[in-house]
Amino acid sequence: MANTIKDILLDLLKTVGPSGSEERVINLFGQSIAPYVTEVKTDVTGNCIAHKTGSGSKVMLVAHADEVGLMIHYIDERGFLYFKEIGGVDTSLLPGQKISIEGINGSVIGVIGKKPIHLQDKTDSPRTINPEDLWIDIGAKDKKDAEQKVHIGQVATIISEPVLLSDKIVASKSLDDRIGLAILIAVAEKLGQTNADVYFVASAQEELGSVGAQTVTERILPDVGIAIDVTHATDYPTMSVVKDGDIKLGAGVVIAVGPNMHKSVSDKLLNVARKSNIPYQMEALPKRTGTDARAIQVAGTGAAAGLLSIPCRYMHTPNEVVSIADAESAVHLIIEYLRLYNN
Ligand SMILES: [Zn+2]
CATH class of the missing domain: 2.40.30.40 (Peptidase M42, domain 2)
Structure with a gap:
């Protein structure tokens, strides 16, 4: 699993895609995920929508393609x-x-x-x-x-070439949110036999207020929409666990709870993590998340939103740092969630 995520990720990181100019990232995402889904298309906002058809309820997984x-x-x-x-x-x-x-x-x-x-x-x-x-x-x-x-x-x-700081720790620009796109591709590849009806979306213009996530939610009308993004790790000098919570690199995928996230989605994700012994951490978000989860919640007449995050040090700097191990736990969690709740 590690190689798949790492390989896909390194290609995605070398691609340029500021908000509004995500075409290269969208194209690479579409090509990479195409073998594992029923159809791939792009929409007028610039989102890439990869659909794996199934008879279960409609689940949309969203990671954003753009970067600052x-x-x-x-x-x-x-x-x-x-x-x-x-x-x-x-x-x-x-x-x-x-x-x-x-x-x-x-x-x-x-x-x-x-x-x-x-x-x-x-x-x-x-x-x-x-x-x-x-x-x-x-x-x-x-x-x-x-x-x-x-x-x-x-x-x-x-220009910031990705480097491995250790076997599982990557430093690069735009890990926010290329790590999310790599997770979507890995989930699509490993999903196997399930009836889940899943839309894998690379969204446009998240950094400018989740523009793509809003239009794509209104288009797809999912039962559940889960954003996969990065969140602030707090395990390095100058950070405060008292102020921002205890989030560590390598300690697992972060499951967000708070008013933007539908309780049933957060509860199911937590349940799956506990049942399947998947490493996870929790993040309390009492305000707007600032991620695509917020747009998913309020688009159209609303969808049940969830938010999974990968701990990230030094967000929006030329050298963001994440752990591949956390991405692996996210892939594992999403697959088990789909198997358990969307067949
Ligand atoms: Zn992001």
């Missing part, structure tokens, strides 16, 4: 590119990064520059840094040269 990123909005006379941020970007981490822009004729590599330490005075390293203080250098001669390669509105992400 940058959008080029101004090119100056010297050919430097200025950008706005897509989603919750930590601006302070951008200086010094390599950037991949989806340019006019394919990928354009750039770097986000900064005045050297030797030449800085105290005011050059402000506590808060804004996107307008930063620029991307693509090695262009001037504005005209830059405009041959990139136009206004094109998107970019940080």
Whole structure:
């Protein structure tokens, strides 16, 4: 199981897909899951819907395809590119990064520059840094040269090659939520004989307010919709278990409870985990989840929502860290849930 998730995941992590420009991720997801489902299609919002038909109740599993990123909005006379941020970007981490822009004729590599330490005075390293203080250098001669390669509105992400910190611990950008997509593909592959009627959805624009999850829920009208996303691990310096709960890497999939999640769904997931001895952790979410589970709950006339999360350190940085073991427990849990409750 580990190899499957790891292999799929590494491919997904190398794919660029800021919110609104998820096509590459959607295509890879569709191709990867196609052998295990009845049909794969995309919708007008940009979601990918992979349907495995069955006679059981309708279950929708959703992981989001998009990631945070940058959008080029101004090119100056010297050919430097200025950008706005897509989603919750930590601006302070951008200086010094390599950037991949989806340019006019394919990928354009750039770097986000900064005045050297030797030449800085105290005011050059402000506590808060804004996107307008930063620029991307693509090695262009001037504005005209830059405009041959990139136009206004094109998107970019940080370049951060995935690495294994140990056998099961991965560091990369966009593990939020490519780990969720890898879980969906692994579930589809291993599901085997069951009557569950399952929709595996790679949703678009979660980082901008679960746009895709809302439209896809209204289209499919599932009985149950479960979002699979990441949540904040609290097992590293500066985090507080008293404030944010005790969530550890490698301690199992996280089952969320709270008003966004339907009690019957959370209860069944907990029941399955206990019965099948699947490692799990619990997360109390008394407010909006900020995930696709919220959109699933309120779309149309509403669906019974659930939320499963993978603990993630350093979310929305160039090096998010998750454990493959937690993804494996999520796959195991979803399969047992479908076998027990949706035949
Ligand atoms: Zn996410």
